[in-house]
Amino acid sequence: MPHAFDPGAFAEPFQTLCTDYPEGDIYVSDQFRVEWGPIFYRGRLDGSSRVVVVGQDPAQHETIVRRVLVGEAGRRVQGLLAKLGITKSYTIINTFLYSVYGSVKAATARDARLVAYRNSWLDALLIGKKVEAVITLGTAAETAWNAWKQTSNGSSFDVAFAALTHPTQPESSSNHDKNKLADATKKLLENWNIGLQTLSPGVRHPDLAMPLVPYGDTWGANDRPAIPEADMPAGLPSWMHEQDGWAARLGKDLKSKRRNITVTVPSDVVV
Amino acid sequence: MPHAFDPGAFAEPFQTLCTDYPEGDIYVSDQFRVEWGPIFYRGRLDGSSRVVVVGQDPAQHETIVRRVLVGEAGRRVQGLLAKLGITKSYTIINTFLYSVYGSVKAATARDARLVAYRNSWLDALLIGKKVEAVITLGTAAETAWNAWKQTSNGSSFDVAFAALTHPTQPESSSNHDKNKLADATKKLLENWNIGLQTLSPGVRHPDLAMPLVPYGDTWGANDRPAIPEADMPAGLPSWMHEQDGWAARLGKDLKSKRRNITVTVPSDVVV
Numbered sequence: 119m120p121h122a123f124d125p126g127a128f129a130e131p132f133q134t135l136c137t138d139y140p141e142g143d144i145y146v147s148d149q150f151r152v153e154w155g156p157i158f159y160r161g162r163l164d165g166s167s168r169v170v171v172v173g174q175d176p177a178q179h180e181t182i183v184r185r186v187l188v189g190e191a192g193r194r195v196q197g198l199l200a201k202l203g204i205t206k207s208y209t210i211i212n213t214f215l216y217s218v219y220g221s222v223k224a225a226t227a228r229d230a231r232l233v234a235y236r237n238s239w240l241d242a243l244l245i246g247k248k249v250e251a252v253i254t255l256g257t258a259a260e261t262a263w264n265a266w267k268q269t270s271n272g273s274s275f276d277v278a279f280a281a282l283t284h285p286t287q288p289e290s291s292s293n294h295d296k297n298k299l300a301d302a303t304k305k306l307l308e309n310w311n312i313g314l315q316t317l318s319p320g321v322r323h324p325d326l327a328m329p330l331v332p333y334g335d336t337w338g339a340n341d342r343p344a345i346p347e348a349d350m351p352a353g354l355p356s357w358m359h360e361q362d363g364w365a366a367r368l369g370k371d372l373k374s375k376r377r378n379i380t381v382t383v384p385s386d387v388v389v
Numbered sequence: 390m391p392h393a394f395d396p397g398a399f400a401e402p403f404q405t406l407c408t409d410y411p412e413g414d415i416y417v418s419d420q421f422r423v424e425w426g427p428i429f430y431r432g433r434l435d436g437s438s439r440v441v442v443v444g445q446d447p448a449q450h451e452t453i454v455r456r457v458l459v460g461e462a463g464r465r466v467q468g469l470l471a472k473l474g475i476t477k478s479y480t481i482i483n484t485f486l487y488s489v490y491g492s493v494k495a496a497t498a499r500d501a502r503l504v505a506y507r508n509s510w511l512d513a514l515l516i517g518k519k520v521e522a523v524i525t526l527g528t529a530a531e532t533a534w535n536a537w538k539q540t541s542n543g544s545s546f547d548v549a550f551a552a553l554t555h556p557t558q559p560e561s562s563s564n565h566d567k568n569k570l571a572d573a574t575k576k577l578l579e580n581w582n583i584g585l586q587t588l589s590p591g592v593r594h595p596d597l598a599m600p601l602v603p604y605g606d607t608w609g610a611n612d613r614p615a616i617p618e619a620d621m622p623a624g625l626p627s628w629m630h631e632q633d634g635w636a637a638r639l640g641k642d643l644k645s646k647r648r649n650i651t652v653t654v655p656s657d658v659v660v
Contacts (some may be wrong), residue, residue, distance in 0.1 A: 120409045122408060125397060128396035128397060136394060136623035136624060137392055141390070153654050184624060352397065352408075353455060354455070357424075373659065377654040377658075378652070379651075380649065380651045381650045383647075385648070387648075388647055
């Protein structure tokens with residue numbers, strides 16, 4: 119069976135963006151897991167994207183796959199894009215190149231070098247391209263977007279835009295309280311439904327034309343599709359894009375956890 | 390600081406070879422860790438290679454990096470290539486696409502589909518290209534080479550060739566016995582020195598012209614250089630190519646170990 123894969127950042131300007139990038143002097147190690155390296159994007163780099171998504175920062179699954187938003191948050195975003203009829207014509211980048219450790223200081227997030235590098239990605243993905251909608255996920259991504267909108271390229275760029283709640287905000291805000299989680303999920307999906315109303319008319323060239331079907335009060339059966347195999351590097355096993363929860367940071371103390379990513383093949387794969 | 394990376398298998402025929410490859414019906418799961426996916430190559434896919442190396446099978450470091458021969462065996466091969474003046478103009482593939490689990494049955498290794506796929510890689514790397522020397526590492530790789538030499542493409546192909554002892558054969562044959570390890574290392578380096586005598590005159594266009602300096606009785610200080618950053622996918626942290634021993638298969642029983650790869654950042658990287 120053929121397995122499509124992402125050919126990667128082989129063409130300019132992306133090859134240069136993946137060669138020369140901000141490191142530990144900008145992404146300082148008390149706020150970022152710089153030791154795992156930067157993780158740049160997921161999706162199309164060939165100019166075919168109709169939607170650009172700005173997420174926040176990569177976590178452990180992203181660190182193994184070396185693509186952004188491939189875990190649970192990524193599946194939810196995949197479902198969001200599907201509601202716009204977008205199944206392949208998208209590119210996702212993050213606000214931060216490295217995984218956030220603890221929290222990010224405002225001065226770090228505003229660092230002109232950090233912002234300028236991210237703006238270079240937005241320039242490359244948006245200026246003179248075919249993008250019809252932009253989505254930000256969470257407040258950091260919205261701030262990132264606003265920073266680009268203040269540049270000369272950004273100020274003259276005008277497509278459908280929605281600043282949405284981050285896809286795993288319900289989990290991070292509810293502290294394992296089931297009722298809080300249900301409430302926060304409902305609020306998130308209301309927020310996304312409002313965003314879809316803005317975005318949907320803008321996406322005039324979807325991969326699949328379809329009527330907009332809003333979310334219900336909780337995640338529906340088809341709202342968290344697998345990450346497409348075509349977004350993965352060559353040769354990755356199918357469970358890495360079809361399943362989640364296979365990577366964890368384990369350790370007996372903070373430093374051990376920071377140094378560790380444990381990958382476990384799902385039990386149904388090895389029999 | 391710019392970080393060169395391998396742009397990957399974006400061009401044909403390599404894109405197709407990394408899309409459509411033998412799976413579990415050929416690489417059966419009682420002999421191969423098919424659950425971790427295939428790992429295809431390391432080095433140049435742009436036709437610039439002067440030396441092609443055929444190794445055996447990928448292990449845990451290769452599985453995370455998704456390139457072959459990046460662990461200790463890879464460092465030793467990097468040193469071997471350096472003795473030929475080859476610092477970048479090489480391509481390495483393996484006999485087997487997947488990590489060997491236990492041992493490989495003769496009938497599996499001879500499977501016509503497995504052999505034909507590997508021969509397609511050799512065709513792509515060798516026919517009409519600039520390669521001046523071929524190296525096999527270990528008996529499985531020598532058998533693989535002989536299978537290609539029996540094809541019409543292979544039978545008419547003639548460059549310097551050496552079938553060398555596998556770089557970690559001393560460890561696997563000595564069972565933690567220091568004296569046996571020293572003896573086996575000495576024998577390996579004698580074997581490699583003989584091979585270098587054959588290979589060196591064939592490599593007429595090295596990256597760096599230099600006199601051939603044979604190995605001593607054990608590994609010298611410069612005989613195990615780091616894997617070049619330019620062989621890695623984009624964004625991998627430097628310790629993944631500069632160091633070894635950061636990936637392990639851990640678990641309380643065979644199945645747990647088979648399902649696990651634990652990545653640990655070297656202790657000097659996270660302070």
